[in-house]
Amino acid sequence: MSRSRPKPSSSKRICKPPKARSSLYGADLFQGIKSAELGTLFEDMELQTCPAGTILFTPEDPCETLYILREGRVELYRLTASGKRLVTRQILPGSVFGVMGLLGQTIQGNFAETTEDSSICTITRDDVLLLLKQRPDIALRMLEIVGNRLRLIEERFVEAVYSPVEVRLAHFLLTYTDSASGELVNITHEGIGDTIGAVRQTVTEILDSMQKRGLIETGPKHIRIIDRHGLEAIARGSES
Amino acid sequence: MSRSRPKPSSSKRICKPPKARSSLYGADLFQGIKSAELGTLFEDMELQTCPAGTILFTPEDPCETLYILREGRVELYRLTASGKRLVTRQILPGSVFGVMGLLGQTIQGNFAETTEDSSICTITRDDVLLLLKQRPDIALRMLEIVGNRLRLIEERFVEAVYSPVEVRLAHFLLTYTDSASGELVNITHEGIGDTIGAVRQTVTEILDSMQKRGLIETGPKHIRIIDRHGLEAIARGSES
DNA sequence: TGATTGCTGTCGCCTTGACGACACAAAAAT
DNA sequence: ATTTTTGTGTCGTCAAGGCGACAGCAATCA
Numbered sequence: 001m002s003r004s005r006p007k008p009s010s011s012k013r014i015c016k017p018p019k020a021r022s023s024l025y026g027a028d029l030f031q032g033i034k035s036a037e038l039g040t041l042f043e044d045m046e047l048q049t050c051p052a053g054t055i056l057f058t059p060e061d062p063c064e065t066l067y068i069l070r071e072g073r074v075e076l077y078r079l080t081a082s083g084k085r086l087v088t089r090q091i092l093p094g095s096v097f098g099v100m101g102l103l104g105q106t107i108q109g110n111f112a113e114t115t116e117d118s119s120i121c122t123i124t125r126d127d128v129l130l131l132l133k134q135r136p137d138i139a140l141r142m143l144e145i146v147g148n149r150l151r152l153i154e155e156r157f158v159e160a161v162y163s164p165v166e167v168r169l170a171h172f173l174l175t176y177t178d179s180a181s182g183e184l185v186n187i188t189h190e191g192i193g194d195t196i197g198a199v200r201q202t203v204t205e206i207l208d209s210m211q212k213r214g215l216i217e218t219g220p221k222h223i224r225i226i227d228r229h230g231l232e233a234i235a236r237g238s239e240s
Numbered sequence: 241m242s243r244s245r246p247k248p249s250s251s252k253r254i255c256k257p258p259k260a261r262s263s264l265y266g267a268d269l270f271q272g273i274k275s276a277e278l279g280t281l282f283e284d285m286e287l288q289t290c291p292a293g294t295i296l297f298t299p300e301d302p303c304e305t306l307y308i309l310r311e312g313r314v315e316l317y318r319l320t321a322s323g324k325r326l327v328t329r330q331i332l333p334g335s336v337f338g339v340m341g342l343l344g345q346t347i348q349g350n351f352a353e354t355t356e357d358s359s360i361c362t363i364t365r366d367d368v369l370l371l372l373k374q375r376p377d378i379a380l381r382m383l384e385i386v387g388n389r390l391r392l393i394e395e396r397f398v399e400a401v402y403s404p405v406e407v408r409l410a411h412f413l414l415t416y417t418d419s420a421s422g423e424l425v426n427i428t429h430e431g432i433g434d435t436i437g438a439v440r441q442t443v444t445e446i447l448d449s450m451q452k453r454g455l456i457e458t459g460p461k462h463i464r465i466i467d468r469h470g471l472e473a474i475a476r477g478s479e480s
Numbered sequence: 481t482g483a484t485t486g487c488t489g490t491c492g493c494c495t496t497g498a499c500g501a502c503a504c505a506a507a508a509a510t
Numbered sequence: 511a512t513t514t515t516t517g518t519g520t521c522g523t524c525a526a527g528g529c530g531a532c533a534g535c536a537a538t539c540a
Binding site: 188189218221 | 516518520
Binding site for chain 4: 441442445
């Protein structure tokens with residue numbers, strides 16, 4: 001369980017910083033911004049590549065950087081005093097994170113850790129603030145991104161309070177499986193538990209029950225959705 | 241319980257709109273903005289006064305307005321399919337809300353309802369967008385406000401998942417009591433339950449137990465903190 | 481002035497789900 | 511080829527807390 005997590009600290013704390021400055025197209029923050037513009041905006045942007053398990057920042061870190069995930073996967077999570085983990089956000093390629101650290105917020109509570117080998121652009125706080133002041137449209141997009149994140153967390157919050165684990169699990173599966181193949185790989189039951197707020201055993205049990213009902217198909221570190229509609233019914237409906 | 245809530249619908253759906261345009265000083269969004277400037281920024285801003293129980297917007301509402309609470313109290317909350325209520329945010333005088341509705345977000349999930357007689361400034365979407373584009377500093381402050389809200393919700397989310405009701409209740413009391421007098425009035429046990437995610441009976445029981453331990457003093461619609469440190473210990477510590 | 485309504489106290493039942501424990505398989509390390 | 515580590519399946523136990531029910535008690539309403 002999560003208590004055994006403090007192991008990735010064996011991973012490097014910060015990673016090799018080769019220079020690079022392009023490939024921000026596709027970042028949700030910069031949708032519709034001319035690529036030529038971007039090149040000139042950040043000459044001193046860095047592109048890091050980190051192995052899975054790298055911790056990018058912690059709650060103690062000032063973290064005066066904006067991150068854009070280019071490739072790989074990053075998880076933002078919180079830890080309770082007793083070491084329990086809750087994943088607050090999954091970062092997919094093209095997404096921005098570390099926004100909070102830029103603003104007045106010294107305390108921002110989250111850890112950021114790569115769960116796959118990743119390449120990540122970083123922009124310094126000053127550059128970002130400058131950019132946001134020069135380009136109100138980008139500031140607005142940023143506001144939109146943070147607002148969207150807020151809405152998602154609120155929904156998970158309500159669900160955590162009022163919906164049983166099965167519902168949250170169904171929701172999780174629908175959200176995180178590849179929409180084309182219906183597959184979800186490289187995830188452990190414990191990882192799911194840390195995201196929906198349940199212990200590993202409960203996840204295992206409900207997953208089994210779902211398999212027996214023909215909703216999904218499970219293997220080691222692998223889940224595939226068979227009956228999407230069935231899952232949707234669970235996720236939607238039976239909230240007591 | 242919350243299921244009995246659909247009663248404030250007896251209250252007016254929208255309220256008397258007298259004109260007004262000043263008194264935005266004190267609004268967190270406009271800290272440090274010259275008052276003269278504000279006057280010119282919004283000539284067509286409206287000041288509404290609404291009785292307690294007025295619903296300002298619902299999830300279905302487009303809500304293309306920014307609200308600034310001048311006086312009174314507003315609650316943002318969500319309802320589940322089965323009618324359970326969860327308060328996501330308490331708006332105090334000087335605070336801004338309705339930000340999400342302005343952006344691309346058509347779905348914003350929250351109801352906004354006055355819980356006291358209130359006076360509220362509204363600014364149209366177009367005016368706000370114009371303002372944010374002209375004044376990047378205000379856009380940044382907005383970003384900061386939304387980010388702050390995000391952080392708070394994340395904390396409540398983690399707490400909802402991992403902390404027992406007593407901890408959440410202690411936390412609630414410490415947060416929502418007047419820091420000077422240590423008092424909290426005009427709140428029902430059910431209202432507290434809808435905020436921390438617990439049923440009324442549980443709130444009543446734990447409140448009683450706290451009173452017996454000399455931590456608080458309770459009366460009808462009235463709570464007063466006696467032993468702040470004791471509550472802090474509960475809120476901090478015993479998370480299983 | 482009786483009657484309806486809203487807030488609080490108190491019980492008991494019963495389900496959900498956490499937690500510890502162990503067993504087994506596959507993968508990774510030695 | 512062993513040993514160790516990871517991921518998963520499966521139990522039994524147990525406490526937290528939801529839910530229904532009911533009973534005072536104040537405040538408001540008719």
